[in-house]
Amino acid sequence: MNFRFNWDALGIATSVACAIHCAILPLLLTSLPVFGINIIENVLLEYTMIFIAFAIGMYSLWHGYRKHHHSYLPAIVFCVGIILLIAKQIWHDHQIWLLPFAVIFIVSAHVINYRACRVHDHAHADDCDH
Template sequence: MNMKINWDALGITASVACAIHCALLPLFLTSLPLFGVEIIDNFSFEIFMIIVAMAIGSYSFYHGFKKHHHSIVPFLLFLAGIGLLFAKQVWHEYQVWFLIPAVILIVVAHFTNYRSCRVHNHAHSDDCDH
């Protein structure tokens, strides 16, 4: 059984999970510090999540570029989104202003990469699932 991973779908999922973590988790879990759990505003955890998203996305965009569509546009959109995520860590007081466009850019980049793979490789599109 040959199991293929759709890296764009995984990237979109990671981006949405990051957005949920950053936007909704503080609303529901504001009492965690009382119990010694510091996942909210934990700099190391945030950087780790950005690096995971960057690793997944980089592989996905490299694969799409190399084997399918040869367009750098999805990767540039992705890099802009990742850049905004890092900016969110530097200018923490403006995190929502960086987070929303970052997630949008990353999701659009993955969607564009996925669609471009399908359009430019319709003859054997099952290979787009990487």
């Protein structure tokens, strides 16, 4: 059985999970402080989520760059999104303006990478493990 792992799909899923975390978690878990649990404004959790999204996303984009399209565009777009996520953490009062753009940039980077990998001519198809 030939199993292929789609890193772009995982990157997109991670980005969507991050967006859901940022948008819905505060609404659903507002009662946690009553029990002494602070997960909503937990700086360590937020930076850990950003780091995980960055690590998985960059691995996905690196694979596409190295094996398929050789374009820096997806990585640049992705890094802009990650920088906006970090900016959201630093300037917390402006997160409502920063977060949507961060998510748009991160998801767009994976879409650009996915499309570039599919359009690529595969002149070296024998060494591509897509």
